[in-house]
Amino acid sequence: MGFGRIFFFIFGFALLEVLVLAQVAGAIGWPITIIVTVITALLGSYLFRRQGLDTWVRLNQRMQQGEMPGQEMVEGMMLLLGGALLITPGFITDAVGFALLLPGSRRWMASKVIKKGTLQGFTTVQGAGFAYTRTRYPGGGANPFQQQPGRNDDRTITGGDTIEGESHRTDR
Incomplete structure (x- = not known):
């Protein structure tokens, strides 16, 4: 916009x-x-x-x-x-x-x-964490995150998954 x-x-x-x-x-x-x-x-x-x-x-x-x-x-x-x-x-x-x-x-x-579907980030004393939630694409519509031909990665996003993680800095 x-x-x-x-x-x-x-x-x-x-x-x-x-x-x-x-x-x-x-x-x-x-x-x-x-x-x-x-x-x-x-x-x-x-x-x-x-x-x-x-x-x-x-x-x-x-x-x-x-x-x-x-x-x-x-x-x-x-x-x-x-x-x-x-x-x-x-x-x-x-x-x-x-x-x-x-x-x-x-x-x-x-x-x-x-x-x-949202991407949420947060910071803690020890590091940072994330949680990614996304929606399914009904009717097999175009998924903007799917691997494109010629791209060099093997990620494809499947419907309904939640991925959570946490990271910690070790260089301090």
Whole structure:
């Protein structure tokens, strides 16, 4: 996505947000619209702190058990985005922000993101680790990762595998 597309997307979204605010203010008045916007920001801040703490506790528990906390990492990113959207004035950003902060919808969206396939990296005191999860290509469609003719490697990616690993520096 080029810079121009990003600029026009952000500009268009901001314009849409202003139009929605103006419509709501026309229906209920500007003072009430401003109060509602401030209340959603305060409520979002509270939810962000509470849900963030719960997610942090679950992340630490998974790591102490030696498991990869992929769900919790994705949820943590969603919490950050949801918190940022809720402190941004506007009703569209509030709706998306609340969807990212409420546990049921956030967990559902995080599981969809993980099922779609992600590459997650993390750094520890001892080194770095990774987990790669990818999806199957339905209907035998083109797999962009399959070995190309003339390439000098023997890797082909098969569907549904998860590869986890850890590395440690020994030159210290």
